[in-house]
Amino acid sequence: MSIAMSKVPFQLQRDSYGRLVLTGQNGQRHEGVTPVRAFPIAAPDEGLSLINYEGHEVGWVDAVADLPYDIRQLVENELASREFVPEISRIVEVSSFACPSTWQVATNRGAATLILKGEEDIRRLSRTQLLIADANGIQFLIRDLEQLDRASRKLLDRFL
Numbered sequence: 161m162s163i164a165m166s167k168v169p170f171q172l173q174r175d176s177y178g179r180l181v182l183t184g185q186n187g188q189r190h191e192g193v194t195p196v197r198a199f200p201i202a203a204p205d206e207g208l209s210l211i212n213y214e215g216h217e218v219g220w221v222d223a224v225a226d227l228p229y230d231i232r233q234l235v236e237n238e239l240a241s242r243e244f245v246p247e248i249s250r251i252v253e254v255s256s257f258a259c260p261s262t263w264q265v266a267t268n269r270g271a272a273t274l275i276l277k278g279e280e281d282i283r284r285l286s287r288t289q290l291l292i293a294d295a296n297g298i299q300f301l302i303r304d305l306e307q308l309d310r311a312s313r314k315l316l317d318r319f320l
Contacts, residue, residue: 169184169185170182170183170184170185170219171183172193172210172231172234172235174234175191179191179192179193180192180193180194180195180210180234180238181193182210182212182218182219184218184219190210190212190218190219191212191213192212192213193210193211193212193213193218193219194210194211194212194213194238194242195208195209195210195211195235195238195239196208196209196210196211197209197239197243200243200245201245201285201289201291201301202285202286205223205224205225206222206223206224207220207221207222208220208221208224208235221235224236244298245299245300245301246267246268246269246272246298246300246301247267247268247300247301247302247303248265248266248267248292248300248301248302248308249266249267249268249307249308250265250266250308250309250312251263251264251265251308251311251312251315251316252264252265252266252271254315254318257318257319259276259277259278259279260275260276260277260278260295261275261276262274262275262276263275263276265300267300272300274292274294274295274296274298274300275294275295275296276292276294276295276319277295279319279320281293281294282319282320288303288304288305288306289301289302289303289304289305290302290305290316302316
């Protein structure tokens with residue numbers, strides 16, 4: 161099924177293997193296209209690059225919201241299959257204030273356990289955003305420190 165994009169100069173479709181195929185205005189086909197967010201945390205719905213299997217950009221979308229619904233669904237489904245960054249809404253418990261420590265957290269994807277190897281695995285992205293890498297390589301996001309409850313902020317402050 162091919163779906164023409166009215167606001168962008170290419171077509172996007174899935175091939176028989178389920179991979180995205182981009183066809184440009186000149187008719188050139190690019191198989192195995194992967195959507196990549198330019199700013200996945202700061203502006204997840206703005207700036208989307210479409211990369212071919214060789215790592216070259218073959219398409220660009222200024223805003224995901226500008227895409228026709230069917231295309232947006234294709235792109236968002238592809239992104240969801242690649243991206244996994246649970247957002248921490250509450251820190252339930254910390255095993256120790258010395259690293260490594262085991263954290264029990266509540267996220268937008270349910271309860272989770274993460275192991276913090278060291279304070280350097282907590283990266284400040286902005287005044288209110290943090291990215292925490294656990295020992296297994298999973299990235300956890302705290303989108304807004306000010307939205308955390310007082311007990312969570314108190315636990316987190318011990319590591320910052």
